[in-house]
Amino acid sequence: MNIDHIEAFLYVVHYKSIHKAANALFLSQPTVTARIKSLERELNVELFHRDGRSVILSDKGKDFLPFATQIVQTFQQGKKQLEETQETDEVCIGTNGVTAQYFLAYALPKWKESYPHLRFQIVTGSTNIILEKLQSHQIHFGLIQYVHREGIGNELLLSNAVKLVMHREHSFQQNTLIKVRELAQQKMVFFECGAFDWNYVHKLFEVEGVTANIEVRTDHLEVAKEFIRTKEYMSFLPHLCVKKELESGEFVEIDVKHLLDMNQHIFLTYNNKDTLAPAFWEKVIETAEQFESGYEKID
Incomplete structure (x- = not known):
């Protein structure tokens, strides 16, 4: 059973017109008509009564309607779940310009060694801007100062005195x-x-x-x-x-520590770690440790 045929059936039911359903689906009217006829042949029933340009749902069509609705809803939910959980090939990072220029320029080549399929997008801005993009799911994680916000996680990553x-x-x-x-x-x-x-x-x-x-x-x-x-x-x-x-x-x-102790910690900030593979998060932490230690970690 073709999901497109069932979707066409639901659109015709909703609009009570094949013409209007075709416009809503961005399809030609003959295409929608063909999909309805294919579904009727497969079910071996007449789903609509035709009356000129109008279509009236048949008794069999009324019986099938709740099942058709459930099939399409379940399909859409499953599709959405797969899109949310599948590993992405592009990682979007939000940070300030200093961290982007000096840490990410060091880190990204190392991340590419372990994950050669990944591509990266770097968005720079203030902490507030990055937090806004994080909450609206425009970026996967931020490298910013600590933020106290419900649903947002912070892990200390770098010291930037x-x-x-x-x-x-x-x-x-x-x-x-x-x-x-x-x-x-x-x-x-x-x-x-x-x-x-x-x-x-x-x-x-x-x-x-x-x-x-x-x-x-x-x-x-x-x-x-x-x-x-x-x-x-x-x-x-x-x-x-x-x-x-x-x-x-x-x-x-x-040495001016006796005069001024000015430090700005940089945190790995996120609202959902499930968007990226656990091993990638571990790699980010490992790379930061290597960067701060000043030497290459030997396996």
Whole structure:
């Protein structure tokens, strides 16, 4: 029994017209008529009485109607269930620009090694925007700061503390814990963008009644890093974006933990883990651990 034939029967019953049913189904009238006749031959009954352009449901048609309705409803429910549970070949991730540029650029190639069939879409935006997309099922998961919302899960994934960094050949020599007034004398490039509350940095100087020597402001992390490479500037930057340079020794961290402890944890945020294979979620966690440890995990 063809499900399309049964669906055509239900549309004709609803509209009481083959012509109107055909329009609703985006089919030609002869096609709908043919489907009804095929169903009648298969059931060996007459489902409708024809009266010119009108069709009237027969007694046998009335008997068949509840069964036809149940068949189509069950089919649609089964189809929807399969669509929701089948593994997707595209994973949509929502995050801020820093995490996308520095963590996902590292992680995605590793995910592709384990899941070569997967394709990825990265959506960047604020935490609120990503949360909205998560709740409306536009993305599979977010890499954002912690959110407290009913039905939303959060798992700590990465630490992204703010670091004060300079080039290894910068003239500044830190022999003791740096003081705010001493720091205020250094040339700085200031990055003012992203999820961090940079007011904490400004307050650091305001409390001491001094003004930071900010010669350059930028909303681009790589621009800030290029100024550091001139060996004349310092900058407060998220750890994710300078991790590679700190590990290689190109940049060095100036200890300011006694002055400022500014951390922004990044959480793996989701509302339904069943949308992706359990092994993939494990791979995401494993990759984050490798990224933070600074070495390749050996199996």
